[in-house]
Amino acid sequence: MSSIFELSPRCQELQKRLTDFVENDCLPAEEIYESQVGKGDQRWKVVPPIIEELKAKARSLGLWNLFLHKGYPEGPGLTTLEYATLCEITGRCPRVAPEALNCSAPDTGNMEVFAKYGTAAQKQKYLVPLMNGKIRSAFAMTEIAVSSSDATNIETRIDRVGDHYIINGHKWWISGAGDPRCKVFLVMGKSDPGNESAYKQQSIVIVDAETPGVEVVRPMTVFGYDDAPEGHCEVKFVNVKVPVSNIIAGEGRGFEVIQGRLGPGRIHHCMRAIGMAERTLDLMIARVTDPSRRTFGHILARHGTIAADVAKIRIEINAARLLVLSAADKIDKVNAKGALRDIAMAKVMVPNMLQKAIDLAIQAFGAAGVSQDTPLARFHAAARCLRIADGPDEVHIQQLARFELFRGDDIREKQDAVKRRRAQILANNSKL
Template sequence: MPASENIPVIAQAYVSDRAKKTLDLVEEFVEKECIPADTLFEKQLGTGEARWTAHPPILEELKAKARKLGLWNLFLPRNHYREGAGFTNLEYGLMAEYLGKSRVAPEATNCAAPDTGNMEVLARYGNEAQKRQWLTPLLEGTIRSAFLMTEPNVGSSDATNIQLSIKREGNQYVLNGQKWWSSGAGDPRCKLYLVMGKTDPTNPDPYRQQSVILVPSDTPGITVHRMLSVYGYDDAPHGHGHISFHNVRVPVENLVLGEGRGFEIIQGRLGPGRIHHAMRTIGAAERAIEWLIARINDDRKRTFGQPLSAHGVILEWLARSRMEIDAARLVVLNAAIKIDQGDARAALKEIAEAKVLVPQTALTVIDRAIQAYGAAGVCQDTPLANLWAQIRTLRIADGPDEVHLQQLAKRENRARRAEVIAKLEAQRKKAESLLVANGFSVPKSHL
C-alpha cells in the first residue's frame, strides 16, 4: 500500500497532494534504495581508524538519486523558511518516519542531524554573510557540521551550567573550555561547529549569559581528543567528539544574533530538533515491528512444537506494539501541527510529550523484537541492537526525560490549578445544595 494511503485520518486534511506524492517517493526510495544500501555503507567504511576518514561512495550515489527525485532538504517548513522544499512540519514528519528506517536515508536526502538543526539556526538567526558562508554549502550537502553544547564537567541538563568561556578581545572572540557529545564532529567533512558558551557570566539573568558562535573546525587551538561510543557503537564517521578549546580565536562577526541570545537560539533549534528525532524514531519502531513479524512467521524457529506466531504472549507483543506505535505517531503529528500553526515555542507542551513518549515507546517495541530473536537479536545479524542503542540515547539527548517531565508538569499545574480548584469547589457546593434541597444530610468528607 502506498505511504500516502496510510496517513492517519486526523492528519489527512493537513497534507497537500504534492506532499502525498513526495511521501510515496520517500517510501519507495528508502525501502528500495536506502535500506539495501545500509550494509554496503558499513562495509565501505572499513575497519579501525579508517572508519574516521572514509566517505563511502554509495552515499554520494544515493544523494544524486535523491536530488533527482526532488527528495532534498525536506525538513525546512514552508511557513518559517524560504530555503527548504516547501513542506510543513506535519508533511515532513510523515516523510521523516520513513527516513528513520534507514541509517543512510537521512543524510542521502540532506535531512540528517545535527545539520538540520544547524541549518535552521542559520536560516532563522544568521545574517546574510553567515548564510552565504555556511548555510549555502550545508544546503548543498557539500559540508557537514556539529553542535557543541554539552560539557563533561557540569550537569548539562541545566544549560545555565555551561562554562565554556567566550571573551571579546578587540575584533575577535576568544574561546576556552571543553565540550563533549559533539555529534557530527568525527566526520572529515565537518567544517563548522556551532558552539554555545558564556559571553557574560556575571549577568544577573542566568538566561542572558550565553551566546552561540560559529567556529570553523580547523581553527587553531581546537583539539579533538576522542570519539565517544554509544553502547559500544562508534557511530563512524559521524562520531560524538570530546573537544577542547584553548585560546581559540574567531572574528566577532561569527557571533549569531548577538551576545546573550544563546538560550533564545537553542530553544528555537532544539524544539524542531526534538520533533525531528521523534519523527524518525517512529520509523525505527516500524522497522522493529517488521522484523518481529518476520521472526514469528519463520517456520524454522519453532518452540515447544509450535511456530512463535501460535504463542499468545508473542501475539500480545505484536498487538501492543501496533497500538503503541500508532498512538505515539498521533502525538508526534499533533506536535507538528501545533508548530505549523505557530512555532516551536507555541508547542512546548506537545513537543515535550513527543520527546518523552516516543523514544520510550520505540525502545519497548524494539526490545520485544530483540526478545523474539533471542541471541540473534543482540548481535549484528539484525539491525535491532543498533536501533535500540541509538534510540536509547534520545532519552538523554536534547534534554533528559526528567527535565521535560518536570517542565511539562509545572506548565500543566500552573495553567490549570486555579481553574480546576474553582470548578471542583463549585461542583461540591452544587452537590451539597442538591442534597439539602432533597432532604438529605451533607456527608462529612476527609478532603
Template sequence: MATNSLVDLKQLSPKFQDLYAKTKDFVENDCIPAEKTFDLQMGKGDQRWKVIPPVLEELKAKARSLGLWNLFLGKAYAEGAGLSNVEYGLIAELTGRCPKLAPEAMNCSAPDTGNMEVLAKYGTPAQKEKWLKPLMDGKIRSAFAMTEPRVASSDATNIELNIRREGNEYVLNGLKWWISGAGDPRCALYIVMGKSDAGNANKHRQQSIVLVPADTPGVTVIRPLPVFGYDDAPEGHCEIRFKDVRVPVENIVLGEGRGFEVIQGRLGPGRIHHCMRTIGIAERALEYMMVRVTDPARRTFGKGLYEHGTIVSDIARSRIEIDQTRFLVLNAARKIDQGDAKSALKEISMAKIAAPNMVLSVLDRAIQAHGAGGLSDDFPLAKFYASSRTLRFADGPDEVHISQLGRNELRRAEEIRAKFQSQKEKSQARLAKL
C-alpha cells in the same frame, strides 16, 4: 494513499503526496538495500574516520535528482521546501526506517538540520553565504557543541566554556563532549554555546552562540565516545577541547547573551524530527519481529513462535504503542503549524518523552523474539537500540521534559480547585431544595 493515524494523507498537499511516495520508494528500494554495502565500504580501524562510502554519495545524487533534498526546512524559510511540520514529520518517519543512510542521503540528518535552521532563522547574510549555502548543498557537515563533561548540561545555564571578547575577536576556552558529527572529515563548522557574561543577573542572558570553523587553531578533537560499543564512525560523538580559539566578532549568532533564544529556536521542530524517525525505526523493528516469529523453522515446545500468547501480546502492544506515539508526535507538529514551537511546548514535551521510550520497548521485544541473534550485527536491531537509547538524552533528557510538563499541568490546579468549589456549592444548593 492510505490514512495514517491522525492524518489522512489524501488531504495534504499534492506536493507532499508526490514527495511522500518518492521517499517511500527511495527508502525501501534504494537505502535499505544499501546498508550492507555501506558497512562494507566503511572498512575497519582508523580508515572508518576518513572514508565516505561511495554508496552514500550515489544515494545523495539520486535523492537530489528526485527532489528529495532539504525537505526539513518549512514554509517559514525562503530556502525551504515549503512543507508543513506535519508533512515533513510523515516523511521523517519514512527516513527513520533507514536511519543511517536515508536522512543523510536526503540532506535531512541531524545535527545539520538543526544547525541549518539556526543559520536560516538567525544568520546574517554573510553567515548564510559562508555556511548555510554549502550545508544546504551537502558539501560540508557541521556539529552543535553545547554539552560539557564537568557540569550537568541538562541545565544549560551550567555550561562553563568561556567566551571572552578581545577587540574584534572572541576567544573561546573550554571542553565539550558528545558532540555528534565532529569526527566526520567533512565537518567544517562548530556552532558553539558558551558563557560570555557570567555575571549577568539573568542566568538566561549569560550565554552566547558563536560559529567556529573546525580548522581554527586551538580546536582539538580529543576522542570519539562510543555508545554501547558503537563509535558511529565517521560522524562519531566526540570530546573537543577549545583552547584560546579565536574567531572574528561577526561570528556571533544573533547577538551576545542571546544563546538561549537561539537554542530554543533550534530545538523545537528538531525534536519532532527525531520523534518521527523513531517511529520509522519502531515500524521496521516490528516487521523484523513478525517475520521472525512466523518463520516455520522457529518452533518451541511444539508450537510456532507466533502461536505463543506472549509473542502475540508483544506484537499487539507494539502496534498500540507505535500508533499512540505517532498520534502524539503529529499532534505536536500540527500545534507548531498552527502557531509556533513555543505555543506547542506541552505537546513537544509529551512527544519527546514518549517516542524514545516507545521505540526502546518495541526494539526490546523484537530483540527478545530473535533470541541471541537479536544481540548480534546479523540484524539491525542492536544498533537501532543503541542509537535510540541516546534520544532519551538528546535535546533534553526525559527528566527535564517530564518536570516541565508536570509544572505546566500544575498551573491549572487553582482553576480546577475553583471549579470544584463551584460545583460543590451548586450541589449543596440543589440538596437544600429537596
C-alpha cells in the same frame, strides 16, 4: 494519518516517492555503507562512497532538504507536520536515509539556525554549502565537567577582546565532529556570566573547524558503537579566536537560538524513532511467522506471549505516532514555544516505546537479535541514547508536571463553583 491531519497532495506524493527510495535504494545499501566505513586508522577519514550515490539520486528525485520549514525561502515549503510524516519513512533506515536526503542531524538544526538568524555573509559561507551537501557541521553545547541537561550550567567562556571573541571550553558528545567533512561548529558558551538573568548569559558563535585551538580529542562510543564516520566526539576549544562577526543573532541570545533549534528537532527525532519501531515490528513479525522456525511444535507466533507482544507494540506505535503528529501540528499553529507541553510528552513517550519494542523483538530473535546480523542491537543503542539526548526524560517530565500543576488553582476554583451550585440546587429542592 490523512483522515485526522491535513496533508497537502504534494506531501502525499513525496511520501510515495520517499517510501520507494528508502525501500528500494537505502535499505539495500545499508550493508554496503557499513562495509565502506573506514577501518583502522582510516575510520575517521573515509566517507562511504555509496552515500554520495544515494545523495545524487535523492536530489534528482526532489527528495532534498525537505526539513526546512515553509517559513524559510530556502526550504521546500512543507509544514512541520508534513515533514514529520516523511521523517518516519527515513527512520526505517536511520544510518543511511536521512543523510541521503541531506536531512540528518546535527546539520538540519544548524542549517535552520543559519536560515533564521544568519547574516547574509554567514548564509553564503555556511548555509549554502550545507544545503548543497558539500560540507557537514557540529553543534557544541554539552560539556564534560557539568550537568548539561541544565544548560545554564555551561561553563565554556566566550570573551570579547577587541574585534574578536576568545573561546575556551571542554565539550563532549559533539555529534558530527568526527566527520572529515565537518567544516564548522556552532559553539554555545557564556559571554556574560554576570548577567542577572541566567538565560541571557549565553551566546552562540561560529567556529571554523580548522581554527587554531580546536582539538577533537576522541570519538565517544555508544554501547561499543562509535558511529563513524560522523561520530560523537570530545572536543576542546583552547584560546580559539574568531571575529565578532561570527556571533549568531547577537550576544546573550544563546538560549533563544537553541530553543528554536531543539523544539522541531525533537519532533524529527521522535518521528524517525517511530519509523525505527515500525521496521522493528516488521522484522519481528517476519521472524515469528517464519514456518521454518519452530519451538515445541509451533511457529513462534502461535505462542501466546509472542502474539500478545506484537499486539502491544502495534498499539503503542500508533498511539505514539498520533502524539507526535499532534505536537508537530501544534508547532505549525502556535510555534515551538507554544507546543512545549506536547513536545515534552512526545519526547518522553516515543524513545521509551521504541526501546520496549526493540527489547521484545530481540527476545523473539534470541541470540540473533543482539548480533550484527540484524539492525536491532544498533537500534537498541540509539533508542537508549534518545532518552538522554535533547533533554533527558526527567527534564521533560519535570517540565510537563509544571504545566499540569500550574492548573491547580483553576481546577480548585472550578470544583468550588460546582460545590456552590450543588448547594444552591439542594437548597432550592428542599423548598419544594
